[in-house]
Amino acid sequence: ATGQTPVVYGASDRPPRGDYSRAREDYTCEQNWAAYTATDHDTYHRLYQRQSAQLPGLASQAFIDALPLLGAKERIPRFEEVNERLYKATRWEIVTVPGLIPEVPFFQLLANRKFPVTDWIRKPEEFDYVVEPDVFHDLFGHVPLLFNPVFADYVQRYGEGGLKAERLGACEMLSRLYWYTIEFGLIREADGLRAYGAGILSSAGELPYSVRSPEPLRLPLELLRTMRTRYKIDTYQQTYFVIDSFQQLFDLTAQDFAPLYEQLRGLPEFTADGRPASEAATAAG
Numbered sequence: 001a002t003g004q005t006p007v008v009y010g011a012s013d014r015p016p017r018g019d020y021s022r023a024r025e026d027y028t029c030e031q032n033w034a035a036y037t038a039t040d041h042d043t044y045h046r047l048y049q050r051q052s053a054q055l056p057g058l059a060s061q062a063f064i065d066a067l068p069l070l071g072a073k074e075r076i077p078r079f080e081e082v083n084e085r086l087y088k089a090t091r092w093e094i095v096t097v098p099g100l101i102p103e104v105p106f107f108q109l110l111a112n113r114k115f116p117v118t119d120w121i122r123k124p125e126e127f128d129y130v131v132e133p134d135v136f137h138d139l140f141g142h143v144p145l146l147f148n149p150v151f152a153d154y155v156q157r158y159g160e161g162g163l164k165a166e167r168l169g170a171c172e173m174l175s176r177l178y179w180y181t182i183e184f185g186l187i188r189e190a191d192g193l194r195a196y197g198a199g200i201l202s203s204a205g206e207l208p209y210s211v212r213s214p215e216p217l218r219l220p221l222e223l224l225r226t227m228r229t230r231y232k233i234d235t236y237q238q239t240y241f242v243i244d245s246f247q248q249l250f251d252l253t254a255q256d257f258a259p260l261y262e263q264l265r266g267l268p269e270f271t272a273d274g275r276p277a278s279e280a281a282t283a284a285g
């Protein structure tokens, strides 16, 4: 789950997929492992195979190194088993949620080093594209980097920052940082550009596109620029932001964002393809 129901995934015109009647107050529930069918496990297995085969040269080394720690690849892992290793590594845990959850409980979980993972899996006919995040996106895409101590601390701090942004009415700005780092971030490694964002790492098409295509803009991560840039949820990104290391990401976001939000309110936005939004509006008539 990526939280931020209306903001991030734009599924606001219909209820989110998933059975919320089984959720507790904080939106967590039990992973309904017994309910998975043979087809569900097979879907996970095939997604895992396709995606792990194309990681070398495209995915960040930290992701590749940690992926085996998820355990089973031929079936959907039991989250409890993943947690035994994850908690030892970084004191993070995954918790089950029925699907997308609202911003505040999402931020609260992250601030407490709990990463919400959706337990349902896409149908076979959704193999290449699923509108809302499923267990493959959440687990395969997000969880390996939670084994990295610096990245894991970044995600916790993002959760705390989210609670603060909520009080300041700045969630939309902050969610862009989530989008362009945790979901669609690129990192410059010694051997070249690599992907570390979960939205890229769980997508068969966007993984090679984000790293190799000459089409998108690739800008160095900069807080103001990133939080001024809109994004599209239903196409490959037209802009990616590049970091040099997870430590740089952590250090860059350590400052108090309150003055930044103030500053941002007076600044024009950029469209997803990097044009000043005012110009784009004029061009569109």
Ligand code: PHE
Pocket (backbone or CB within 6 Å): 154, 157, 158, 160, 161, 162, 164, 165, 177, 253, 254, 255, 256, 257, 258
């Ligand atoms: N430092 C930010 C603040 O003061 C919080 C934050 C941390 C945001 C890490 C994003 C990532 O609001």
Ligand code: FE
Pocket (backbone or CB within 6 Å): 001, 002, 133, 137, 138, 142, 183, 198, 199
């Ligand atoms: Fe996500």
